[in-house]
Amino acid sequence: MTDEMKRVVIVGSGDGGTFTANLLASKLRKEIKGGLVSVQLVGEHLLHPFQPGNLDIAFKGAVPDKYVRAETDLIRKGVEFIKDPAVKIDFSARSVATKSGRTLPYDYLVIATGAVADPSKIQGLAEGALNFHTGGADSRRVWEALQSFEGGTIVVAIAGTPHKCPPSPNEAAFMLDEFFQKRGTRGKVKIRFLTPYPRPYPAEKVSHVVEPMFQKKGIDVVTFFNVDSVDPAKHKIYSLEGEAFDYDLLIAVPPHHGADVIVNSGIGDQDGYVPTDKGTMRVVGQEGAYCIGDATTIPVSKSGVVAHLQSVVVAHNIIAEMNRAKGLLEYNGRINCPMEVGNHKGIFVSATYTSPPVDQSPSTVKYYMKRSFAMIYWRALGGGLERVFDVFFGQTRFPATEKEEPEKTAVAPVASQGGKREA
Numbered sequence: 001m002t003d004e005m006k007r008v009v010i011v012g013s014g015d016g017g018t019f020t021a022n023l024l025a026s027k028l029r030k031e032i033k034g035g036l037v038s039v040q041l042v043g044e045h046l047l048h049p050f051q052p053g054n055l056d057i058a059f060k061g062a063v064p065d066k067y068v069r070a071e072t073d074l075i076r077k078g079v080e081f082i083k084d085p086a087v088k089i090d091f092s093a094r095s096v097a098t099k100s101g102r103t104l105p106y107d108y109l110v111i112a113t114g115a116v117a118d119p120s121k122i123q124g125l126a127e128g129a130l131n132f133h134t135g136g137a138d139s140r141r142v143w144e145a146l147q148s149f150e151g152g153t154i155v156v157a158i159a160g161t162p163h164k165c166p167p168s169p170n171e172a173a174f175m176l177d178e179f180f181q182k183r184g185t186r187g188k189v190k191i192r193f194l195t196p197y198p199r200p201y202p203a204e205k206v207s208h209v210v211e212p213m214f215q216k217k218g219i220d221v222v223t224f225f226n227v228d229s230v231d232p233a234k235h236k237i238y239s240l241e242g243e244a245f246d247y248d249l250l251i252a253v254p255p256h257h258g259a260d261v262i263v264n265s266g267i268g269d270q271d272g273y274v275p276t277d278k279g280t281m282r283v284v285g286q287e288g289a290y291c292i293g294d295a296t297t298i299p300v301s302k303s304g305v306v307a308h309l310q311s312v313v314v315a316h317n318i319i320a321e322m323n324r325a326k327g328l329l330e331y332n333g334r335i336n337c338p339m340e341v342g343n344h345k346g347i348f349v350s351a352t353y354t355s356p357p358v359d360q361s362p363s364t365v366k367y368y369m370k371r372s373f374a375m376i377y378w379r380a381l382g383g384g385l386e387r388v389f390d391v392f393f394g395q396t397r398f399p400a401t402e403k404e405e406p407e408k409t410a411v412a413p414v415a416s417q418g419g420k421r422e423a
């Protein structure tokens, strides 16, 4: 590494952004202390939510505060947290402009601005439907609506893809079934699941588990239903295919898009996601710029686990670049999305770029593993659980094929954590 200060700017202080900042602060502790490296984390909010908690808030009555922590309590020493939303990312000037008028020049940029669930994209959806993708407060509204729901039809609809956490709409249906079972009113409630996919879960092997369970629990599935509009006055939901269903309560996964700053900077695709190399996580065609998590165009699940695994690759590659080393790592497409299927059972939707999900059975162990994520999330953000992650996820990153071994480096590379491609 040269004596010149290297500036890393990370935009977005959610799951991936916070974790990347902490990894860099941990691995570059001496360089940061010595003034050779700076790590700036640009965020919109002082509070950091654990988004999977929305399901518990909506369907189990957890209070939203349970799943929120102060961002300043989550970042390591050496990270400068700037609560000032980015308004423009300029690749050619290598800088980020913030709302208050600051310009943050960077040598290395990490875009971690996530995805935005936006009910306004579908006519009538914001007025006619509740959802658990736009935060704790909206999730709480689902819980409140369930308290006074005496009977009738609840429609759970996927109103746009891709969306955060692919299993979450299925989980919602399972959790609704469980809620009314426990209450003793399941017989008075019809649950209908509307999906644009040809089966209850997009991946066939996972659908093999979900479909018979939906049938057994009396959850009615309508496939190829692409939501066109909602009429809140008539309590009706319409599809592009010309179908319509009545509802008494509508819970919908809103369409998602990339963050405004991506759209306004003109650096995203038509949905505001950033074109990103699926291996190195570099922004396509841009020097020194990386993107992770929900913000990318990479067609894997928009999930925290993915953001986490990609952060490790990006932190490594930035350090390799700082050292002018050639040993870049690539992300292998590993996903691992838990799905609660009711009655204290769960499954995991696991795959890589080269190995699709396999057949599995719901188990209590998987259910409790899922529930333990909420407890370990905050610690994992600090980077202290990487060994556990490595054991659990196996090798999720491997050396980029065309690259040679790293040259002599001033900073210990994380390459030792990399390895062979997962089978």
Ligand SMILES: Cc1cc2nc3c(=O)[nH]c(=O)nc-3n(C[C@H](O)[C@H](O)[C@H](O)COP(=O)(O)OP(=O)(O)OC[C@H]3O[C@@H](n4cnc5c(N)ncnc54)[C@H](O)[C@@H]3O)c2cc1C
Pocket (backbone or CB within 6 Å): 011, 012, 013, 014, 015, 016, 017, 042, 043, 044, 045, 050, 051, 052, 053, 054, 055, 084, 085, 086, 087, 112, 113, 114, 115, 132, 133, 134, 164, 165, 168, 259, 260, 261, 292, 293, 294, 295, 302, 303, 304, 305, 306, 307, 336, 337, 338
């Ligand atoms: C109901 C639900 C259940 C889920 N369950 C799971 C699960 O079981 N397992 C799992 O792995 N994942 C789950 N997820 C998904 C997971 O929460 C996300 O995929 C994960 O948070 C993505 O991380 P990220 O860093 O890409 O984006 P986020 O964590 O969303 O962070 C993006 C950050 O960027 C900030 N930002 C946006 N624009 C700007 C700007 N202009 N300037 C500065 N900052 C900006 C945002 O404020 C936010 O803090 C679930 C999500 C939901 C909604």
